[in-house]
Amino acid sequence: MKCRHIIYFVTLFVISNSNKIFSQSITDTVIINKELAQIEKLLERNVDSAGISAKQLTKKIAQSTFYKGVSKSYLYLSRYYTLKGKVDSSLIYLPISIRAAINTKDTTLIVNSYLFYARNLATNSKYEKAISQALIAQKLAENQKNTKLKIKVFHDLGFIHSAMSLHHKSILYFEKGLGISKAINDTFNYANLSARLGGEFHYIGQYDSSLFYNQQGLSYFKMINHKRGIGASMVNLVSSYSALGQIDKAIEMSFEAIKLRKELGDDYAVTMLKLNLTDCFYDKRDYQTALELAKECEVLAKQQNESELILQNYTSLKKIYHQLGKNELAYHYAEKYINYRDSIFTTSNFKTMHELQAKYESEKNEREINFLQAENKAKELQAESERKTRNYIIGSISIIALLIAVFTVILFKRFKVTQKQKTIIEQQKEFVDEKNREITDSINYALTIQQAVIPHETDLKQGIKNAIVVFKPKDIVSGDFYWYSKINQYIYYVVGDCTGHGVPGAFMSLMGINYLSEIINEKKITETDEILNELREKVIHNLNKSTSVSQKRDGMDLVIMRINTHTKELQYSGANNSIYIIQNQQLKEIKGDKMPIGLQSGDEKPFTKKEFLLTNGDRLIAFTDGLPDQFGGPKGKKMMYKTVERFIIENNHKPLTELKSVIENSFHNWKGNLGQIDDITFLGIEI
Numbered sequence: 001m002k003c004r005h006i007i008y009f010v011t012l013f014v015i016s017n018s019n020k021i022f023s024q025s026i027t028d029t030v031i032i033n034k035e036l037a038q039i040e041k042l043l044e045r046n047v048d049s050a051g052i053s054a055k056q057l058t059k060k061i062a063q064s065t066f067y068k069g070v071s072k073s074y075l076y077l078s079r080y081y082t083l084k085g086k087v088d089s090s091l092i093y094l095p096i097s098i099r100a101a102i103n104t105k106d107t108t109l110i111v112n113s114y115l116f117y118a119r120n121l122a123t124n125s126k127y128e129k130a131i132s133q134a135l136i137a138q139k140l141a142e143n144q145k146n147t148k149l150k151i152k153v154f155h156d157l158g159f160i161h162s163a164m165s166l167h168h169k170s171i172l173y174f175e176k177g178l179g180i181s182k183a184i185n186d187t188f189n190y191a192n193l194s195a196r197l198g199g200e201f202h203y204i205g206q207y208d209s210s211l212f213y214n215q216q217g218l219s220y221f222k223m224i225n226h227k228r229g230i231g232a233s234m235v236n237l238v239s240s241y242s243a244l245g246q247i248d249k250a251i252e253m254s255f256e257a258i259k260l261r262k263e264l265g266d267d268y269a270v271t272m273l274k275l276n277l278t279d280c281f282y283d284k285r286d287y288q289t290a291l292e293l294a295k296e297c298e299v300l301a302k303q304q305n306e307s308e309l310i311l312q313n314y315t316s317l318k319k320i321y322h323q324l325g326k327n328e329l330a331y332h333y334a335e336k337y338i339n340y341r342d343s344i345f346t347t348s349n350f351k352t353m354h355e356l357q358a359k360y361e362s363e364k365n366e367r368e369i370n371f372l373q374a375e376n377k378a379k380e381l382q383a384e385s386e387r388k389t390r391n392y393i394i395g396s397i398s399i400i401a402l403l404i405a406v407f408t409v410i411l412f413k414r415f416k417v418t419q420k421q422k423t424i425i426e427q428q429k430e431f432v433d434e435k436n437r438e439i440t441d442s443i444n445y446a447l448t449i450q451q452a453v454i455p456h457e458t459d460l461k462q463g464i465k466n467a468i469v470v471f472k473p474k475d476i477v478s479g480d481f482y483w484y485s486k487i488n489q490y491i492y493y494v495v496g497d498c499t500g501h502g503v504p505g506a507f508m509s510l511m512g513i514n515y516l517s518e519i520i521n522e523k524k525i526t527e528t529d530e531i532l533n534e535l536r537e538k539v540i541h542n543l544n545k546s547t548s549v550s551q552k553r554d555g556m557d558l559v560i561m562r563i564n565t566h567t568k569e570l571q572y573s574g575a576n577n578s579i580y581i582i583q584n585q586q587l588k589e590i591k592g593d594k595m596p597i598g599l600q601s602g603d604e605k606p607f608t609k610k611e612f613l614l615t616n617g618d619r620l621i622a623f624t625d626g627l628p629d630q631f632g633g634p635k636g637k638k639m640m641y642k643t644v645e646r647f648i649i650e651n652n653h654k655p656l657t658e659l660k661s662v663i664e665n666s667f668h669n670w671k672g673n674l675g676q677i678d679d680i681t682f683l684g685i686e687i
Contacts, residue, residue, distance in 0.1 A: 032061060032069040039076045043083070044228050047265030051080040058093075071100035071109055075116060082116075085268035085304035087124050094120065108149055111137045115156040122163035125307065130160050151177045151189050158196060167203045174200060191220030191229055198236045202243060205472075208664070211240040231260045235269060238276050242283065245457055250280045271300040271309055278316045282323075283456065291320050311341060315448060322452070443476045443503060450477050450506055453513050455484045460685070463491050463565045465616075468660040470682040472626075472667075479505015480624050480679035483513050485520050489566045492520060495683050496558040497577070497624040499598075505679065512556055512597075515539070528560045528573035529609040536575075536597045536607075543598070555598020559622050561685075568614045568687060573607050580621040580648065581612065587649045619656075620685040621648055626678035627663075632670040639670050656684050 035057050042050035054077040061069050074097040081090035094117040101110045114137035121130035134157055141153045158173035174196045181189040195217030201210035214236040221229035234257035241250035254277040261269040275297050281290040294316045301309040314337040321330035460467035469482055479502070483494040494516060498508030515538045519525050525534055535558075543554050557576035563569075572579055574592015581588045593607050614620075628641045651662045663682050 029066050029069065032057070032066060032073075036069065036072050036076065039073075043076065043079055044226070045264065047080060047083045050076070051084070054080050067100040067103040068106060068109065071097045071104060071113060074100065075113055078116065078120070082120060082123075083264075083266055083268065085271070085306060087120050088305070090120050091117075091124065107140055107144055108146060111141050111144075111149055112152065114140075115152060119156055119159050119163075122160040123306075125163075127160075127164050130163075134160055147180060147184055148186065148189070151180050151186065151193075154180070155189070155193060155196065158200075162196075162200060162203070165203075167200050171197065171200045171204075187220055187224050188226065188229070191217050191224070191226070191233075193217075194220065195229065195233045195236055198233070198240065202236065202239050207240060207243040208661075210236070211244060214240050227260065228264060228266075231257055231264060231266065231269060234260065235273055235276075238273065238280075242276065242280055245283075247280050247283050251277065251284075254280065267300070268304050268306065268309075271297060271304055271306075274300065275309060275312050275316065278313075278320075282316065282320060283458070285323075287320055287323050290316070291324070294320055307340070311337060314340065319452065447477050450481075450510065453510060454481055460484050460493070460683075462486055464563070464685060464687060466656045466686040468656045468682075468684045470660055470663050470667075470680065472676070472680040474626070474676050474679050475502040477503060477506035478679045478681075479509055480626065480681040481509035481513060482681055482683055483516055485517070487520065487524075487526070489564055490526060491563045491565060493561045493563070493620075493622070493683065493685060494558060495577070495622040495624065495681055496556050497626075497679070497681070498556040499554045508554070508556060511539075511543070512558070526562070527609060528562050528571050529607040531560060532558070532573050532575055532597065532607040536595075536604075539598050555596045557624075558597055559592060561620060561622070563614070563685075563687075568616075570612045570614050570620070571609055572612070573609045575607065577622070577624070580645070581614075582619040582621065582648070582652055583615070585649075585652060587645060587652075589645075614687045616687055618687045619652065620687075621683070623682040624678075624680065626676075626680035627667060627682060629678055630667065630671055630680075631677060632672050632674050636674070639667075656686055659684060 035053065039050050039053045039057065042053060054073060058070075058073045058077050061073060064070060074093045078090040078093045078097065081087070081093075094113065098110070098113045098117060101113045104110075114133050118130045118133035118137065121127075121133060134153075138153050138157070141149050144150075154173045154177035158170040158177070161167075161170040161173065174193050178190065178193040178197065180186075181193060194213045198210050198212075198214030198217055201207070201213060214233055218230060218233035218237060221233055234253055238250050238254045238257060241247070241253060254273050258270055258273050258277075261273065274293055278290050278293040278297060281287075281293065294313060297309075297313045298317065301313045314333045318330050318333040318337065321327070321333065454471075457467070457469050460469065463486060471478070471480070471482065473480070479498040479500050481494075481496050481498070483492075483496070485492045496509065496512050498505045498512060500508070512535070515535055516531070519531055519534045519538075523534070525531050536555075539555055559572070559574040559577045559579050561579060562571040564571075570581075572590060572592075574590075575595055575597045576592060578589050578591045581590060590610060590612075593605075595605065595607065623644065628639050628644050630639050631637065632639065647662060647666050648659070651659050654662070660682075667680065
């Protein structure tokens with residue numbers, strides 16, 4: 001099938017150029033090659049100048065039969081439009097580059113043209129066609145000894161899978177390319193693939209790995225003074241610093257990267273950086289500056305016509321207006337986000353596949369006609385010969401012909417049945433894939449909602465010395481949650497573990513946060529035991545309509561701490577969960593009541609409260625059972641609470657930020673190659 005694609009492009013090119021195929025211009029190929037080299041350099045330094053030169057050159061040699069020059073000039077023109085964020089324009093010229101490349105029989109040029117076409121198709125959400133073009137390139141590259149070409153294939157396959165949000169698969173492709181680059185000391189590709197890996201680890205929430213690879217990419221790009229690579233690494237580092245809470249570093253890096261990208265003429269990258277800068281100012285609670293940037297980005301994102309940028313901008317505007325108390329505008333942009341997202345995923349990307357299928361059927365019919373014509377001619381000659389042969393030879397030939405005919409009919413029928421079954425299976429697969437994408441998008445939007453109500457780590461530090469949180473959902477959204485509220489001199493900290501995880505658990509967590517806000521912020525109930533009693537009553541009344549405890553066990557385990565910032569008094573209540581107090585390097589577990597927030601067996605008793613006097617330097621720790629219940633280690637067993645307690649006390653002399661890294665690294669080392677079994681939340685507070 002892939003060979004037919006190549007034949008098809010060659011045929012198209014010959015037909016469309018039949019009037020000029022023998023009239024190659026006398027253009028000096030040496031001069032053209034020099035101009036191409038100059039454009040390639042300009043693409044790294046000044047995109048607008050490269051675009052002007054590429055347009056002039058394509059116009060100059062469009063009628064030439066110097067196919068290598070034609071292919072490269074259109075390829076560079078497409079790269080210019082891509083860097084300017086005009087993917088639709090880029091897609092117009094790439095088929096021309098491919099057709100000309102095929103005429104050169106230069107495999108490297110053919111592969112590069114197919115790969116760049118595939119990347120632009122993926123950027124434009126035409127994933128099926130992108131994969132088909134990439135597979136053609138991969139097949140051609142497999143038979144070559146060009147190692148750098150294979151690195152290029154792995155890089156672009158990673159890019160395409162990243163565009164499809166298949167980030168774990170994308171990481172595998174980028175790591176393969178990185179390994180080859182290291183083996184052959186290819187500094188550019190090592191830097192480029194490091195930067196790509198930094199972006200992918202950011203997508204899957206592994207921010208420490210993301211920071212490592214982004215810094216590695218920037219270091220190697222600076223080593224070879226590659227300005228575009230330096231700019232790309234800066235873009236990634238902005239995201240890494242933001243995710244790790246280093247907002248001032250992210251803002252400083254953003255302004256530096258914007259300046260460099262403007263020098264290069266990269267409108268798309270400038271837009272993306274300003275969107276990230278918007279989020280940075282939002283995290284610093286400078287909502288007015290964030291709003292000004294977001295409005296500017298709304299215009300820039302639409303100019304780029306890039307769905308990911310537009311969706312990110314709508315999300316930012318929704319959050320900012322919500323914080324500014326302009327809920328009507330917040331709702332307006334939330335609705336625009338949903339409508340625009342739905343329009344993307346209902347747009348058909350299968351038109352090209354149908355065209356390819358029609359071409360295939362046409363070629364098949366043509367071959368069948370030629371076969372029948374040849375077969376009829378053979379029968380005429382056979383009839384002439386048969387009249388001169390004996391009767392027994394005629395009988396033998398007739399029997400053989402009959403057997404062949406029967407066998408052909410049987411095979412043809414079986415072929416038709418197989419084709420029909422294949423079509424049905426492909427249609428079912430397309431349907432299932434589409435539904436999976438819709439479900440994943442809905443869950444990702446649920447994540448946006450959950451992230452909007454769960455406080456940022458910086459919010460937890462108001463009124464106390466320091467605070468950290470490790471929050472790792474098992475799935476995209478979490479049944480664990482943590483919450484914070486400050487009322488007068490009281491600060492409330494809550495860590496909850498709802499029934500289940502994933503989407504059901506996330507709904508429970510949103511309900512718990514909503515009820516807690518109502519009880520504490522609106523009803524002004526201040527005592528921790530009374531808060532849990534009221535929360536339990538609401539959960540039972542609104543969630544468990546049946547009174548059958550054996551059938552209804554939905555609810556949550558939870559701890560709530562109230563700190564008086566004036567007197568440093570701690571009041572604590574717990575539902576099935578404990579907290580830990582560290583005083584004078586001694587770890588003390590404070591257990592809660594053995595009751596859930598929900599229905600239970602036996603009599604329902606009121607929750608109790610416990611009070612302690614804290615001093616400066618004391619630490620409070622609370623965590624859900626996802627961490628101690630994680631399987632792993634050398635024997636594949638649970639980590640257990642005593643192991644977690646040991647990690648805490650052994651590292652208590654370190655700053656809280658380092659304790660956070662210890663907990664995260666200990667979890668990853670313990671888990672190893674095993675899957676995460678539950679949501680994980682770990683809260684640390686220092687007085």
